Amino acid sequence: MALADFLVSLLTVVSVYTLFGLGLNIKYGFTGLVDFGHVLYFMTGAYVTVVVTLPVAATSYEGIGGFALPQLLSGVPLGGLLAWFVAIFVAMVVAALLSLLVGVPTLRLREDYLAITALGIATILHTVVNDERWLFNGPFGVRDVHQPLAEAFPVSLGSFLVNLAVFGLVSVLVLAYIGYRVGDYVYGVDLRAAAMAAAAAVLVVAGLGAAALGGALVLGGVLVAVAGVVVLARGIGRADGFGRPLALFTALVFVAWHFGTPFFTAGPSGVLASAVWLFDPTAGADGGFTYGRFVLLVAVSFVAVAYWWCERTVNSPYGRVLRSIREDEDVPEALGKRTFRYKVQSMMFGSALAAAAGGLWATHIAFIDPTQFIADITFFAFTAVIIGGAANNRGVVVGTAVFWTLHTGTRFLNDYFPTEYATQLAALRVMLIGVLLMVILYYRSEGLLGEQTYDTGVAAEEGGRSE
């Protein structure tokens, strides 16, 4: 698998879990509801989306469903896509209603009891889905996941060169835009901190590169990489804030990984393949735009809409009431706000977003079974939200990216160790994230970005609109 394909897959996973995390942030970050059963709505979203669009006679499927919505709408232009959107919408509504059922009894509890009860309900329902084959095929999972417009891919514009030019240009523009934003942010960083961040990046990349060669170099390489991390920590200590040096370091490491690795394995053509990452030369006769990349675009669009939606919700008098509930529920209640109603709505909204993420996940992965919806997913999302900064929608994006890059991006380390260590390495990767979480909680308990600022759309002093 080319590096570009891995990047696309990683970004898709990050997008899906960002959407999931935005839902959790509405509940936990802004309203203070510790919903340890958040994955329940992700599962609900995935299964409902899949079952609503499942063909009548699906491969070795004995559960309920086969509503065959895409076939019903096959007469309509883009019926498959429309059916998919309808399925996502239905999934969001079902998840919202399910969270209403869960919420009405549990939201009267104080927060720690709510957490335990929500976890219990999610675990029970997960067990039911896993054990009852008549429901959604139990542990055998669901194949034949409807992937809208899949038959149209890979998209080719005629010839290999045209494909390369068009998709490549778009890829480069995307990279350039991200580079511009990062550069704009990093610009003005303390020179010494910048130098140390750059040196740290060189050390880490060189160390990991040496370790990757294997043999006697492993230990030395790891030591050099650790030295790089120490240099980075010192560099951050010298700067005004940690954000700019860290962003610079991350960008340099990314560039080294994304362009350097293919250079060593495939030469200049490898670098080119990484630069035009939205173009897959192996897809179809002339290469083209693959379905995986299309799903990534859809996922990113979903995240963009959900982000805007969450921002609008929290930057309003409504969001103000939500936060007052998080701070001290007695106050809004004493001021005449019906806090129970707000908590239920917060649960329903957050759960609906989780369901949309579930639907996207199913479409991306094309096969779902109960092992994908274990309680860990909830706690991963909590970790991501806390790393990025609770009550910060941008922090969810950052935290989720950091979490899943470390979680999935370090999987390649397996290649350099004997296969019998795979299990231990998997555990080590989770431990690495745990260490990162501890470091962040110790040095910066509010998370990388901290709580966001708010603006209800009215400039406070002038009494005018601030939009």
Add this chain to the structure above:
Amino acid sequence: MVAVSDPILEVDGVEKYFGGITALDGASFDVESGITGLIGPNGAGKSTMFDCITGFRDPDGGSVWFRGEDVTGDSPSAVANRGVVRTFQIPHELPEMTVRENLALAPRDQRGESLVASWARGDGYYEDEQRAQRRAVEAAERFEISHVLDTPAGELSGGQRKLLELARALLTEPDLVLLDEPLAGVNPTLEERILDHIQTLAAEGYSFLFIEHDIDVIMEHCQEVIVMHQGRVLMRGEPEAVRTDDRVVDAYLGGDAE
């Protein structure tokens, strides 16, 4: 219920038990407009009474009437929306939110407080929020906390928290304000300021029921005093009558009231 001089609040035989402990043992009293003091030794049931009036606790017996309507067992928000707002003995500021946000939260029936309205932002959304923001600033100016408007409330001094709490309660435009020891832990200068505010507000038509221990404050500022002891109302009357009452003196000195 027919009362003599149209009381705002009527408490009728309210009982509250915590396990084997009797917190309120059939307490009854009326509150008329103006400033009413609620006094009594520690453990007399004053704060529990506040909780029962404002819906934070359900009474085990008896009833609470506000302006002739039964509010017994209503939720706190329902009671607040009828016009009874309370403060807490320990100030309940919202620490991570700014003073401005603490205050802008308070006005009732804001359009943007509904989920759908926060998305749609249709007619009146911005006007309504402007009004809430303006009123927050006015309240901060009136209570002399406008210089800390954009400070997180958790960083305020103890006295500023008391003022914030009072300002926030008044922004709901209540008929009756229940103040739970508004002067506890407040320095003498600030005490004077808070009492001035209460007097001015009473002159503007707000009514107060407040728990206080300083008998001089009660004498000077209250038209009526209710004395509670061991979950019951010992007596209700004018400050002068209360001060000279033997039963009250006994209760405070720990003697047997009966």
